[in-house]
Amino acid sequence: MTFATELIVLAVALAVTWRVLGAYMAGVYEGRYSLLVRLERPVLALVGVSASEEQSWQRYARSLLVFSGVSIxxxxxxxxxxxxxxxxxxxLVGVPPALAFNTAVSFVTNTNWQNYAGETTMSYFSQMAALAVQNFVSAAVxxxxxxALVRGxxxxxxxTIGNFWVDTVRGVLWILLPISLVMAVVFVWQGAxxxxxxxxxxxxxxNGVHQVIPRGPVASQEVIKQLGTNGGGYFNANGADPFENPTGLTNVLSIYLILAIPVALTYTFGRMVASVRDGVAVLAAMGxxxxxxxxxxxxxEHQPNPAIQHAAGALASRGNLVGKESxxxxxxxxxxxxxxxxxxTGSVNSSMDSYTPIGGLAMMAGMAxxxxxPGGVGSGLYTMLIFAIVTVFIAGLMVGRTPEYLGKKIQRTEIIWASVGVLVMPITVLVATGVAIxxxxxxxxxxxxxxxxxxEVFYAMLSQGNNNGSAFAGLSSNTDFYNIVGGIVMLLGRFGVMVPVxxxxGSLAAKEPVPATxxxxxxxxPMFAGLLIGVIILVGALNFFPALSLGPIAEAVAHGRFFA
Structure with missing residues (x-):
């Protein structure tokens, strides 16, 4: 299959998923499938809640924080x-305290940043009972x-905005588990x-050399790490390891699984607010x-790597193959x-450290x-909706009107919470990077x-602050400083955004809609989608252009080239 054909197949598969999975998730969270509601009752009874019990945003947030704290x-x-x-x-021996703290925070925050080699650090029990469990529940959270924001x-x-316990149970039982079970069988069939x-x-x-080849429960963790945009690899090489990603089919399926839920959630949003066209506008901006x-x-990446040319005097006519999965x-x-x-997700299948400066900049741009x-499961949509609210506020200022989004007036309270949600990540990342330098x-x-x-330092903080988990490499980050500071950055990047969301x-749910005029x-x-794109790029550039200028842009300039 050519690369162009692969892109077409992925686009078609995601288009079908957008409609089918998106509609299904809307039905799950609205409780429209009576069979599923009956089946989940025993599980909810263990938690001590019923499907009809609702929470204010304060109780929802407290439940979220308590559950996540206990999970850590x-x-x-x-x-x-x-x-x-x-x-x-x-x-294997127990994990040192600072590394254990970083790892626990990492998996609970859906970051899956790993300052360790999984196959030589984590036992089967740790992989299954701790890390794989958090792959499911952190994605469901x-x-x-x-x-909850869509309901608002x-x-x-x-x-009220729903019930945290009900929503989390439904996400695990009816979305993440069924897909993971089916796809894990496919991965095992392919050789995982x-x-x-x-x-x-x-x-x-x-030659008589003795070698120990680690094995373990890999395929079951591989699928949920992609589907839940977790990204934590069982092996240190992550998506480049043939035991995790054995064939071209599993590589394409991994890409599909990563994108499936974030893409489909835009249709879920459109269905739940009774305006699929608004979901399409959000998806278009993402796309x-x-x-x-x-x-x-x-x-x-189809240009020669200037660092390799400079160091070795070698011209790679077929592009930058260094660090790529052959x-x-x-x-x-x-x-x-x-x-x-x-x-x-962060489950890369090639070395970021060996990408060209502009190739590395492209990777950083997504996080900037x-x-x-389309972002992580849930986090991509709720952050995108924050930007949508900021966008309508700016548009309202342009024409001198009180801004509205889907019939709700955006006033002082809403814009304050939206601004906090937008700014907490860049402030955290830039302060942590400055301290490290x-x-x-x-x-x-x-x-x-x-x-x-x-x-390398900036990428580490940017990755953890965005709960991404990929690493630029070239940084000895398994130290007390990077483990502890990285853990704090991940906590702020996750819950510092979730609570404002x-x-x-809660503020939007309490409002009565206003008629359109x-x-x-x-x-x-398309105009709104274009304005939304402009706001996203403007905010990202204002926050991170100086840091990007000190890193990949300066490196590209130093080598005298951006592209061939």
Whole structure:
């Protein structure tokens, strides 16, 4: 299959998914499937809630924070004491406290940043009972918050936005689990590992060298890491490891799984607010930014890497193959990594550190825009809706009218919460990057000098602040400083946005809609989609252009080229 054909197949599959999965998710969260409602009652009874019980935004937020806090503690305790727990055929030691803190926060916040090699650090029990569990529930929490905001937009004069426990249970039981079960079988069929049989010991008959090949329950974690835009790899090489991503089919399926729910949620949004055209406008803005970023990366990676030319005097006529997965080539490696960084997945299949400066800039751009094109499961939609509210506010200022979005007036309270939701990530990332560059002990972890070294630090904070989890490499980040500061950045990047989103949902739900007039700005038009794109790019540029100028842009200028 040619790369162009692959893109067409992906586009068609996602178009079908947008409609079918999007409608299904709307039905799940609106409780329209009576069979599913009956089946989930015993699970909800264990939690002590009923499907009809609703929460204010404050109670919803408290439930979210308590659940996530308990999840962090439980995950931390499992991995820090794994040496005393079962299912550990490699007899691994417990994870050090700072690394355990970073890892627990990472998986609970849907970041899956990994300062360790999974196959030599985490036991089977830790992988299954701690990390894989969080792959499911952290993804379900993200979708739940997005659904709560959609309800806030759709409801009229209501004091509630749903129930956190009901939404989370439904996300796990009726969306994530069924798809993961089916796709895990496909991955096993293609050759992905799934065993509790322990590592394999191999002796090379030619030279007598002994080798230990780690194995484990890989396929089941591989699928949910993609579907839930988690990204944490069972193996250190993540999507480049043939035990995780064995064939061209699994590579394409991985890309599809990453995009499926974020894309489909735009239809879910349109259905729940009774305006599918508004969902299309949001999806169009996501798609245009995604397409432009992918095109820039592909053009950049088909040029020779200036660093390689400078160091070795070698001209790569077929583009920048360094660091790419040779089974997939430049195009599929670049597409995979753009998809991973335009969502909050981070499960890359080639080395970011070896991309050209502009190729690396394209990866950073997705996160600089807020990881919303199309973003992570839930997080992409709710952050995009925050930008939509900021956009209608700006449009209202242009024409001198009180801005409205889907019949709700956007006033002081809404714009304050939306502004906090937009700004908390860039402020966190830039402050953390500045601290890391200022401290000698943190600078000592940088393995490359100049702009490339700055890019490595900035990328690490940008990735964690956006709950992405991919790494630029070249940074010895398994230190107490990077583990603790990175954990704080991930917490702020996740809950510092979620709480304002829920407050915004509560404020909108309490409002009565206003009738449309001749002066109402239609938010289901190409004009609105274009304005939304402009606001996203403007906010990203204002926040991060100076940092990008010190990193990949300065590196490109230093080598005297952007493109060939």
């Amino acid at each position: 503690v439980v995950t931390y305790l499992i991995i820090v004491s794994q040496a005393h727990l079962p299912l550990d055929p490699q007899h 993200g979708i739940a918050v997005a659904i 937009i759709a409801r009229r004069g209501r004091a 590992l799934e065993t509790l049989g322990g590592p394999v010991h191999v002796v090379d008959a030619l 245009i930014i995604f397409g432009v970023t992918l095109a820039v990366a592909l053009v950049a 089974r997939f080539g430049i195009d599929n490696s670049t597409l995979y990594n753009i998809v991973s960084t335009q969502t909050s 825009f807020g990881d919303i094109t 200022a401290l000698p002990s943190a600078r000592a972890a940088i393995l490359n000098a100049g702009p490339h070294g700055f890019s 829920l407050a915004l949902a 001749a002066g109402t700005f239609d938010t289901a038009t």
